Amino acid sequence: LEKPELLYGTLDMLVLKAVASGPLHGFAIARRIQQSSGEVLQVEEGSLYPALHRLERKDFLEAEWGVSEANRRAKYYRLTKKGRLELKKSAADWQRISAAVGQAMTARPEGA
């Protein structure tokens, strides 16, 4: 089954959400997004890492090198306080937009 592409602007929010419960490396973040979306969303991996670095520069994430479950050196990203606030704001925006989109899509045509 073909996976739908992520909506523009949602990757940052999904990344922040993925690390909200604890530090993860990039591969785990991609997998977390895929799993938590019920295997519907598949992150374009080529976009993931620039997004991670961008969020790190914005101080929404902080990174540190650690050892992975496979005993390999891996870079772990952790949500910062600033990132948590950003996630809260993004989530609220998303809720509002998705509700509005849902409402628009379920509304009956006028005069029907």
Next chain:
Amino acid sequence: VPLRSWLFARDGRTSAEVERDIEDELAFHLEMRERELVESGMSQSDARRGAEERFGDVVRVRERCRTVQMGDRIMLQRAQLVLMIVLVVAVLVIGLQSFAAQSSAQDEIGRMSDEIRRLTAALQRAPGSAMPAAGLSDPLVGARETASRAVAEDAPAAPFDVESESARWLARFEQAKTWRHGLALGEELSELPDDRSLAILERIYAQIPAIDSRQQLLKSFVFDGAKANACEVLHLAATDRELAVQKWAFNYLKSFALRDFSIDPDAYAVWRAANAKEPMPKILARSAADLLVRMRGETGTALRKELEFAARADLRVLAKHLPEEAFTEWKADVLGEAERGAASADGGVQEGALELATRIGVDEQFRRRAVDPLLEPGCPAPDEVRAAAVRALASAPFEGQTARLVEIYERESSGGRESRSVTQAALHALARSKDAHAIPELIRVLVRNDAPAARRDVGSALESLTGVPNEDGHDGEFWIGWFAKNKKRLPEELRAVEIVRTRGG
């Protein structure tokens, strides 16, 4: 952008470390994906390929990550590079200036030392001198005071100790680091009074280590009409151990021997035997007479070579050292030979003769007898000969010269027999004449014919005369407008000139 991110990495990492971290991070991702695919049943190679395909363009992703991480620092690196280049250039310029100043100061110190030595010697000889010869507390002040006294008392010049002076000059030449130093030392040496420079050079020339210096010092003896002892100095160079130095000597000797020894080195020994230690006027009179004899005795290619050679001789040397009457007489004789050559049936001889006449200075007789016939309409002489005739015509001013050159240009650029070498010679002569009267004449030429070639060529001559850039070639209309606007800058008699907008042909 915060200053700290320009100066330091956020986490203190260097650029190389940032790049290595990106590399490791992406490699880890690919390895994890590959492992996942292997565990799902794929072969190692298929899994590797699958991981890479899913990831996309690794190089591009790496570059995007690098840009995100180091964007500011990339700018900083570029700024640093530019700054570095500017600094290197500045250091080089300062270094060169410092080197030049140091060299200049060394030369100045040398000159001052000479002066002090000479004046101290004068002081010692001066009657009633209160200043001891040695132990001067302020040598410069002492030297200047002594100079005043020595001049006032008309004291005799300091004795010239050729051996110690030669040693001193050799030491200075040994320190000459560049050809410029050799040139400067040669200039100073050539200004020594009497024949001291020759006495010194006879002792040290062969020991001067730098070929550059042995070449460069010759210039001061041969340029600007040459020093009286130039041939003796050139002999030292002509017998130098290095061919490169000999070559310079033979080149300069052309101006004194009026012949080229570089094509016949044996002839130099003969010439030298006849001219060694002879005074310069005598050497030149003999050379000038020999040249005339050779010209009279030669024909064809040999004559052409003599004519061309004479045309390139440095006449300033003859003008300076020959008595004026002898020089004038010699020029008249040479012009006579040139006239004979110009009438030759050999184009090469004609060209050489006209070139020589141009150099010597064409008189009315030569112009009438030798030049005018070659510039008659329908003259069958080759274009190059007629172009040489135009140059000869332009070499000495005469009444109606500008109009004549314009007429030649127009005639030669139309009528189906365009000769570019002749038209170019005429325009070049007009451009060089700096005669403002040529301006309206040339504008009229353009009004009659403003074909692209004419705009370019005539416009180029007008550019030289007016200073107006010709660029793509202005047409006649432009130049008419320019003339109307700029009449006030032109000579009085041209202000009434009107250029009519008529187009012929």
